[in-house]
Amino acid sequence: MPDFDHLIAGAGFAGAVCARQLAEGGRRVLLIDRRSLPGGNAADVLDAHGVRIHPHGPHIFHTNSERVFRYLSRFTDWRFYEHRVLCEVGGQLLPLPINRLTLNRLYGLDLDEAQAEAHLARVRLPRPALRSSEDVVLASVGHDLCERFFRGYTQKQWGLDLSELSAGVAARIPTRSNDDDRYFSDRWQFMPAAGYSALFDRLLDHPGIDWRPGTAYESVRGLGLAPHTVYTGPVDAYFGHCLGALPYRSIRFEHEHLPDIARFQATGTVNYPNTRAYTRITEFRHLTGQTGAGTSIVREFPQAQGEPYYPIPRAENEALYQRYAALAAAEHSVSFVGRLAQYRYYNMDQVVAAALKLGDTLLRQTTAQS
Numbered sequence: 001m002p003d004f005d006h007l008i009a010g011a012g013f014a015g016a017v018c019a020r021q022l023a024e025g026g027r028r029v030l031l032i033d034r035r036s037l038p039g040g041n042a043a044d045v046l047d048a049h050g051v052r053i054h055p056h057g058p059h060i061f062h063t064n065s066e067r068v069f070r071y072l073s074r075f076t077d078w079r080f081y082e083h084r085v086l087c088e089v090g091g092q093l094l095p096l097p098i099n100r101l102t103l104n105r106l107y108g109l110d111l112d113e114a115q116a117e118a119h120l121a122r123v124r125l126p127r128p129a130l131r132s133s134e135d136v137v138l139a140s141v142g143h144d145l146c147e148r149f150f151r152g153y154t155q156k157q158w159g160l161d162l163s164e165l166s167a168g169v170a171a172r173i174p175t176r177s178n179d180d181d182r183y184f185s186d187r188w189q190f191m192p193a194a195g196y197s198a199l200f201d202r203l204l205d206h207p208g209i210d211w212r213p214g215t216a217y218e219s220v221r222g223l224g225l226a227p228h229t230v231y232t233g234p235v236d237a238y239f240g241h242c243l244g245a246l247p248y249r250s251i252r253f254e255h256e257h258l259p260d261i262a263r264f265q266a267t268g269t270v271n272y273p274n275t276r277a278y279t280r281i282t283e284f285r286h287l288t289g290q291t292g293a294g295t296s297i298v299r300e301f302p303q304a305q306g307e308p309y310y311p312i313p314r315a316e317n318e319a320l321y322q323r324y325a326a327l328a329a330a331e332h333s334v335s336f337v338g339r340l341a342q343y344r345y346y347n348m349d350q351v352v353a354a355a356l357k358l359g360d361t362l363l364r365q366t367t368a369q370s
């Protein structure tokens with residue numbers, strides 16, 4: 001008889017939340033990850049100078065889901081933080097999402113909110129359908145703002161033109177005619193007060209969870225450790241890339257500590273749509289609220305090769321994913337959940353929601369064990 005009811009591969013939000021949910025339902029869970037720390041890409045660490053940084057890219061929590069917010073609140077206190085982003089455009093630092101202030105500073109105008117709305121209405125280009133990210137941007141801010149804020153950044157981030165990406169990518173960024181300069185519009189915007197890794201330590205702290213870091217799924221696959229598996233790694237890798245490799249976008253993170261500087265930049269993130277080789281710089285102390293001497297920043301250099309960080313949302317990739325999804329649906333003793341396993345450009349809260357839903361479903365089902 002296997003020792004566990006569920007083997008969970010991957011201890012990011014997808015795997016860790018699912019593990020906790022199942023353990024609280026009385027199931028015995030073996031949770032593995034090939035990395036040495038839980039948290040997946042959301043994990044944080046202290047750098048050599050004691051500054052809390054996010055080695056896999058800056059993570060800011062935001063959600064409109066009360067269930068997700070309440071659920072995570074069991075495992076962390078929160079620090080109020082609303083993320084703000086400036087874009088270097090034409091030698092100025094301008095707020096993104098584009099809002100009234102962006103328009104006034106960029107064009108040397110003095111528009112009130114109604115006039116800003118009228119300006120946007122005038123420059124918007126009607127599109128017959130919003131299929132690509134180019135359609136979305138042109139339909140919301142027109143040609144000039146598209147070129148200044150979106151086309152170059154998108155080319156750097158994805159190695160693709162806006163017209164080659166699905167609408168949902170650019171649709172992540174709203175357009176505003178008021179002075180709201182918050183990057184996100186969600187109801188709940190916070191950072192875990194003691195960091196993400198502390199949140200994960202509490203998530204995993206349950207007698208029903210056996211946590212084994214440094215363990216690749218491939219090394220335990222087929223050993224019969226549990227009658228059911230939750231897999232949160234790349235779906236194409238699970239199937240040995242038998243239908244071809246799904247494309248992912250990677251990033252090289254260049255971290256730097258500046259010992260003599262109290263504050264490097266005015267906002268958490270500054271984007272560089274048209275200049276520099278990197279897309280953005282994030283200064284962690286804005287996000288974490290940590291004080292003290294020195295500050296740590298990260299520059300993001302997108303690249304094709306490396307750790308699979310982003311699924312690339314475009315029609316041909318979705319078509320290939322759907323073929324993998326059909327194979328996944330036929331794996332009756334395996335559930336696939338998370339950003340890589342579902343090939344979805346999910347934020348953290350969407351992954352938590354998907355994991356809770358899967359946990360609910362699995363707890364309604366009986367396993368060979370229970």
Ligand code: FAD
Nearest residue numbers: 010012013014034040041057059060217233338339347348
């Ligand atoms: P992951 O976090 O990728 O975890 C998967 C885990 O599975 C990893 O730990 C991996 O090591 C493990 N694994 C994979 N394959 C195997 C295997 N074969 N064997 C063992 N283990 C395996 N979201 C937000 O809400 N706000 C943000 O500000 C934000 N910023 C982001 C910035 C960047 C640069 C990136 C890349 C993502 C960002 N996200 C953000 C998205 C967020 O990271 C994800 O939504 C979330 O962390 C995904 O959780 P997951 O568990 O699905 O996947």
Ligand code: UDP
Nearest residue numbers: 087149150151153154157169170172173271
């Ligand atoms: N984007 C852009 N210019 C910017 C910021 C974003 O063109 O200054 C576009 C780009 O295509 C990017 C997408 O909007 O990939 C989503 O941006 P977001 O900041 O949500 O990306 P993430 O934080 O997930 O990398």
